[in-house]
Amino acid sequence: MAALGAGRIGKIRAASVAANPKAKLVAVAEPFANAAQLVAEAYGAEPMTDAMxxxxxxxxxxxxxxxxxxxxxxxxxxxxxxGNLTTPIGRFGGVLSSLGTHIAG
Structure with missing residues (x-):
């Protein structure tokens, strides 16, 4: 699995993956290299600056x-x-309307 983001929420998501014995965190992607490095090192993952x-x-x-x-x-x-699975997002309203527009357009 990859954690995208190493800010406040990204750290929480990375910790959740790392704590799950059925999952393996292999990468943490964050545009700020120092933040990516800190979170990735904490969980034995590779830091990256490109989420895609x-x-x-x-x-x-x-x-x-x-x-x-x-x-x-x-x-x-x-x-x-x-073909990758993604996590649910907390603020569905705006994301779902944007997603619908993206799919339709």
Whole structure:
């Protein structure tokens, strides 16, 4: 699995994956390299600065998204295109309407 984002929510999502004995966190993607490094090192994962590259890794079959809300749809769509599972997002309203627009358009 890859954790996308290493801010407040990204750290929580990465910790949840790392705590699950049925999951393996292999990458943490965050545009701020220092933040990616800190979270990745805490859980034995590889730090990355490109979320799309993390989603495309051959060893990633699922992602957890802890990035700013306006990035969720693009990340979710890319993960789905590659056959990866994604996590539910907390603020469904805006994300779902954006997702519907993205799919329709």
């Amino acid at each position: 590259a993390a989603i495309a890794r051959p060893d990633v079959d699922a992602v957890v998204i802890g990035t700013p809300t306006d990035t969720h749809v693009g990340l979710m769509m890319r993960a789905v295109e590659l």
